[in-house]
Each structure stands twice: as C-alpha cells, then as structure tokens.
Amino acid sequence: MRRSPVRPLLVAVCFVVCSGHTSDLQTGPPHVTIPPMPTMESIKPPDGWQATGHIVPPMPVTLLRLPRTNITRAKFPAVDFHVHAGGLNTQEAYETFIKLLDSVGVGAVVNLNGTTGAKLDAVLKAGEPYKDRVATFITFSADGINEPGWPARFAGEMERAFKAGALGMKVAKGLGLGATNPDGTYIQADDPRLDAVWAMAAKYDRPVMIHTSDSIGRFYPIGPKNERFEAGLWHVPGDVRENYYDNGFPSHEVIERARENMHRKHPRTRFVNAHLAMLYYDPEKLAKFLDTHPNADVEISATVQDLGRAPRLWRQFIIKYQDRVLMGSDGSPDRGVDDFWTPHWRYLETYDEYFAHPAQLRTVGGSPGHGRWNISGIGLPDSVLRKVYYENALRHLPSLRDSIMKQLAGR
Numbered sequence: 150m151r152r153s154p155v156r157p158l159l160v161a162v163c164f165v166v167c168s169g170h171t172s173d174l175q176t177g178p179p180h181v182t183i184p185p186m187p188t189m190e191s192i193k194p195p196d197g198w199q200a201t202g203h204i205v206p207p208m209p210v211t212l213l214r215l216p217r218t219n220i221t222r223a224k225f226p227a228v229d230f231h232v233h234a235g236g237l238n239t240q241e242a243y244e245t246f247i248k249l250l251d252s253v254g255v256g257a258v259v260n261l262n263g264t265t266g267a268k269l270d271a272v273l274k275a276g277e278p279y280k281d282r283v284a285t286f287i288t289f290s291a292d293g294i295n296e297p298g299w300p301a302r303f304a305g306e307m308e309r310a311f312k313a314g315a316l317g318m319k320v321a322k323g324l325g326l327g328a329t330n331p332d333g334t335y336i337q338a339d340d341p342r343l344d345a346v347w348a349m350a351a352k353y354d355r356p357v358m359i360h361t362s363d364s365i366g367r368f369y370p371i372g373p374k375n376e377r378f379e380a381g382l383w384h385v386p387g388d389v390r391e392n393y394y395d396n397g398f399p400s401h402e403v404i405e406r407a408r409e410n411m412h413r414k415h416p417r418t419r420f421v422n423a424h425l426a427m428l429y430y431d432p433e434k435l436a437k438f439l440d441t442h443p444n445a446d447v448e449i450s451a452t453v454q455d456l457g458r459a460p461r462l463w464r465q466f467i468i469k470y471q472d473r474v475l476m477g478s479d480g481s482p483d484r485g486v487d488d489f490w491t492p493h494w495r496y497l498e499t500y501d502e503y504f505a506h507p508a509q510l511r512t513v514g515g516s517p518g519h520g521r522w523n524i525s526g527i528g529l530p531d532s533v534l535r536k537v538y539y540e541n542a543l544r545h546l547p548s549l550r551d552s553i554m555k556q557l558a559g560r
C-alpha cells in the first residue's frame with residue numbers, strides 16, 4: 150500500500166463508518182483500501198449503442214423534512230477567487246455587481262476575465278474606483294504561440310498589465326486541451342515557451358490562477374454509466390462536446406504530469422489551481438500534489454458537488470490543508486442567490502444535509518449538470534472558515550486587506 154499523509158484521515162473516517170463490519174478475528178483498525186479508477190472499458194456502453202435523445206428531467210423534489218439553517222450571506226466577507234465578470238466596463242455594471250456581492254456577503258472577487266490589450270485597459274479604467282472589491286486579472290492567451298518571439302511578446306504584455314494594475318493572471322483549460330502545436334498535438338503547461346510567462350508572474354510576485362485538465366467524467370466514454378451522462382450531458386445523438394475520450398485529446402494523466410513539471414520548474418511562481426486542480430476525484434492524489442509543491446494553492450469552485458457527497462472526508466481534508474485552500478465559486482454577475490450563492494455558504498458553514506449543490510451548470514432538462522445528486526455540509530470551524538474565505542486569498546492579494554478588514558469590522 151502506498152503511504153501518504155491523507156491515509157490516516159481516510160482510515161479514521163472509515164473506522165467510524167465501517168467498524169460494525171469488522172470480524173471477531175480482526176484486531177486493531179480495519180484494513181482500508183482505495184479502489185482503483187474504473188477502467189475506460191467498464192464505463193463504455195455496448196458496441197453500437199447510441200444516445201436516444203431522451204431529455205433527463207430535473208431532480209425529483211425530496212420529501213424528507215430535514216433541518217435547514219437560515220443562511221443567505223457568507224459568515225465573513227469572502228474573497229471569491231474565481232469569478233467571470235466579462236462585462237465589467239461601465240460604472241453601472243460595477244455598481245449592480247457590487248450590490249449583489251453585498252447581498253450575499255462577498256467581500257471581494259477576482260475577475261478572471263480582464264482579457265488583454267486595450268480591452269483590459271478599459272476594464273481596469275472602469276474598475277479603478279472599485280478596486281477594493283474587484284481584483285482584475287489579465288487573461289492568458291496562447292494566440293500566436295507558434296510564431297517566433299511569442300514568449301517575450303506575451304511576457305511583455307503581462308508586465309504592461311501588472312504595471313497598469315492587473316493583480317494576477319488567469320489561465321484557462323485551453324492550455325492542455327485547446328491550443329495546439331503545428332503538428333496538431335496539444336500544448337501543455339510545461340512547454341518551454343511558457344517559462345517566460347511563469348517567470349514574469351514571479352518577477353512581479355503576482356499569482357497565476359490556473360485551470361488545467363477537466364472533470365474526470367469528461368475523459369471517460371459517453372454512456373449511461375458515466376456520471377456526467379447520468380446528469381444529462383451528451384444525450385443528443387452525436388453530441389460529444391467537451392468529452393475527451395478517444396478523439397485525439399491528451400489523457401488527464403498527461404495534463405496532470407505537465408502541471409507537476411510546471412510547478413517544479415517554477416518554484417518562485419505562486420499558482421492557485423482552480424477547481425482543486427481538478428483532482429477532487431482523488432483526495433489522496435490532491436494531498437500528494439499539495440505536499441509536493443509548496444507553490445501550489447487550490448480553490449474550490451465547481452467542486453462543491455463532489456466535496457459534498459463525501460462531507461466527513463473533505464471536512465478533515467480542508468481542516469488539514471486549511472492554509473492552502475481558497476474560496477471560489479466560478480460565479481458571474483447573473484448567478485442567483487438561492488440556487489448558487491447560498492449553497493456555497495450552506496456547504497462550508499453548516500451541517501445541513503441532502504441539499505441541492507450550487508447550480509453552476511444546468512442540462513437542457515434542468516438537472517444539475519455537475520452531478521445528479523444532493524450534498525451535505527461540512528460545518529467548518531470559524532478559524533478555518535476565515536482562512537478559506539479571506540486569509541489565504543489575502544496572501545495572494547495583499548492590496549485587498551484593508552477593504553476586507555473594514556468590512557469585517559462593519560459586520
């Protein structure tokens with residue numbers, strides 16, 4: 150059995166849950182193993198199978214009468230490290246958005262959609278009076294990466310953006326699953342042409358918010374045994390959007406390895422890995438990733454649906470890695486309070502059970518695209534909640550500290 154720091158945690162959890170099943174002959178805690186990932190073959194539908202076009206209906210309404218904590222705002226002013234607010238280039242847009250943030254208790258956000266060039270300049274200019282609430286990041290673009298001189302050119306644009314007020318850089322999953330070399334292979338995070346990019350972030354001590362890889366179900370064959378299909382994706386015959394199985398995309402292992410290399414090659418660059426580095430399918434792997442790379446932090450956006458179906462384990466995990474985990478939502482100005490923001494707070498702050506996870510993605514039929522199930526809360530202690538909500542984010546964005554402290558004092 151491989152050894153890892155998260156193992157005792159898993160053993161402790163299972164000991165509580167499974168101790169009723171130990172045999173009389175056994176002494177000491179029961180032996181706990183982690184099953185391997187299912188094979189591609191085991192998820193694959195039979196040869197000749199085709200999606201029927203049947204639309205998956207919304208989730209059934211539960212008839213359980215379970216306690217519900219009355220909650221609409223985050224307990225402390227949260228810094229939401231993962232927000233897409235593309236249209237923030239007027240005073241009115243900022244004012245409306247900040248009103249929403251106030252109503253849900255978000256102290257500040259990172260707007261990952263700063264873009265580059267003149268567009269970025271417009272966002273920064275309109276955002277100047279609101280920079281105590283909205284941190285704008287330059288958005289990485291691999292356009293032109295195969296042309297000579299690209300590394301210095303893009304690093305130069307980063308430098309310009311940082312000097313103009315961008316507080317970090319966002320990299321989307323197109324790095325690894327989108328941008329290609331002239332021979333058609335996919336460019337990965339450890340490509341030497343990116344060294345100048347990661348180095349520029351280190352030079353200005355700005356975080357790189359990086360999303361690489363994707364939900365694990367997207368790497369598996371489409372069919373009823375795939376959790377994503379069960380939730381309602383890919384039901385239209387021929388729809389293979391963002392499914393990476395057997396159609397020329399790299400495996401998730403290739404992308405994960407490249408990301409490891411990137412962290413190793415650039416120890417002075419601070420990376421905030423979006424969506425728990427997409428490793429929430431394997432807590433042991435995520436623990437090893439964090440243990441290996443001190444320059445890696447993670448944020449939790451679009452993972453709550455999975456964290457919330459193993460609440461005991463993830464509670465212990467987040468408490469153990471309380472200095473490395475940031476709050477993020479993947480939200481935008483058009484998200485609803487009840488179906489999006491509140492479930493985040495309910496998950497992190499309460500022990501409520503079996504409630505709908507944040508509706509980040511809806512299928513055509515209205516079911517939650519990230520998973521056709523409900524979740525339970527982890528009731529984090531205040532000391533950990535404060536770190537996840539703002540302390541860890543403020544290490545990356547120290548210029549927001551005054552704003553968050555003022556908001557804390559005003560509560």
Ligand SMILES: [Zn+2]
Pocket residue numbers: 231233479
């Ligand atoms: Zn996002």
